[in-house]
Amino acid sequence: MRIRPPFAILLLAAGLLAAPPAAVVHGGAGSPRARMDGTDPAAAKALAALKAGGSALDGALAGVVALEDDPRFNAGTGANIRLDGKTIQMDAACMDGATGGYGAVAAIERVKNPVLVARKVMDTPHLLIVGEGATRFARAMGFPDYDPTCAENKARFQRVQAILKGSDPRQIEAWKRYDWKKAWNFPTPLKEALGSPDTVGCVTRDAKGNFAAAISTGGTTITFYGRVGDVPMFGAGIYAGPKGAVACTGNGEDIIKHLVAKTTYDLLAQGLPAQEAVDRALKAFPPTIDLGLVAVGPATTGGGCNYSAEKKAFVTDYRNQMAWSVRE
Numbered sequence: 226m227r228i229r230p231p232f233a234i235l236l237l238a239a240g241l242l243a244a245p246p247a248a249v250v251h252g253g254a255g256s257p258r259a260r261m262d263g264t265d266p267a268a269a270k271a272l273a274a275l276k277a278g279g280s281a282l283d284g285a286l287a288g289v290v291a292l293e294d295d296p297r298f299n300a301g302t303g304a305n306i307r308l309d310g311k312t313i314q315m316d317a318a319c320m321d322g323a324t325g326g327y328g329a330v331a332a333i334e335r336v337k338n339p340v341l342v343a344r345k346v347m348d349t350p351h352l353l354i355v356g357e358g359a360t361r362f363a364r365a366m367g368f369p370d371y372d373p374t375c376a377e378n379k380a381r382f383q384r385v386q387a388i389l390k391g392s393d394p395r396q397i398e399a400w401k402r403y404d405w406k407k408a409w410n411f412p413t414p415l416k417e418a419l420g421s422p423d424t425v426g427c428v429t430r431d432a433k434g435n436f437a438a439a440i441s442t443g444g445t446t447i448t449f450y451g452r453v454g455d456v457p458m459f460g461a462g463i464y465a466g467p468k469g470a471v472a473c474t475g476n477g478e479d480i481i482k483h484l485v486a487k488t489t490y491d492l493l494a495q496g497l498p499a500q501e502a503v504d505r506a507l508k509a510f511p512p513t514i515d516l517g518l519v520a521v522g523p524a525t526t527g528g529g530c531n532y533s534a535e536k537k538a539f540v541t542d543y544r545n546q547m548a549w550s551v552r553e
């Protein structure tokens with residue numbers, strides 16, 4: 226039976242009809258709008274998985290895998306090379322809103338798709354597996370050895386010295402005051418170089434009205450060996466529940482302190498449309514620390530970022546920043 230639009234809106238509002246499947250992906254707080262040529266197809270892949278009968282979780286994973294496999298994004302292939310010029314450590318997580326299932330990996334090395342390893346963690350009694358244990362867990366699950374180094378992350382590694390020289394406003398205050406060279410903890414000697422930040426994320430609503438979120442990153446600028454950000458921290462980088470899903474990007478330490486994903490999810494649970502929840506989360510965040518997020522609710526989608534990659538400045542017209550894409 227075809228339900229006419231005004232009726233459909235009433236039924237949706239009453240929670241009696243699931244809205245059509247939807248996927249919202251982001252390419253990271255530092256990603257320029259032009260990079261939507263990567264987030265658009267990733268969102269399309271997530272939606273295709275949902276339309277093929279996949280669960281919200283299947284869709285979210287498909288969206289993130291597409292971005293992990295695009296070497297221009299800082300996740301999976303193309304993830305940041307660390308300060309020693311060779312180490313790549315990645316964090317990833319996924320959450321199923323229907324079951325509350327959660328799985329994450331942190332500081333994992335030498336795998337192609339960290340988010341798929343996170344999905345395997347969801348099936349264990351654990352929530353988070355880190356470091357060498359995560360890499361060994363991946364091997365036990367059949368993920369082969371893979372080097373995420375490529376031309377794109379090598380070129381990024383060469384460019385990052387400019388960031389250290391002081392032209393990027395996202396160099397957070399704490400790092401300006403802290404002599405990080407003294408705390409160098411990589412096995413190999415210090416090279417004066419930095420990685421650039423970014424994360425990729427995807428939130429979905431499936432045909433049954435269930436939600437999921439997935440996220441993956443190579444970590445932030447000036448990152449020590451073993452550093453872990455918001456991405457695998459429960460409630461910080463992603464959250465999904467019966468009323469929606471949220472995925473964040475930006476400076477992980479502050480995202481953790483503000484528990485951004487769960488806080489934003491709570492706004493969705495109160496009935497706020499997704500875009501309004503995103504805008505409120507951004508407004509409540511320190512205006513000179515980068516934060517981007519995407520969200521999906523029972524009938525709405527939204528996204529935005531407080532940093533403009535084009536202007537290299539913090540801004541308040543959140544919706545027009547960062548590469549983020551919606552497909553429904």
Ligand code: ASP
Pocket residue numbers: 253254255422423424442443444445453454455456473474475476477478480
């Ligand atoms: N949130 C990520 C982290 O702190 C990085 C990013 O999204 O830019 O690891």
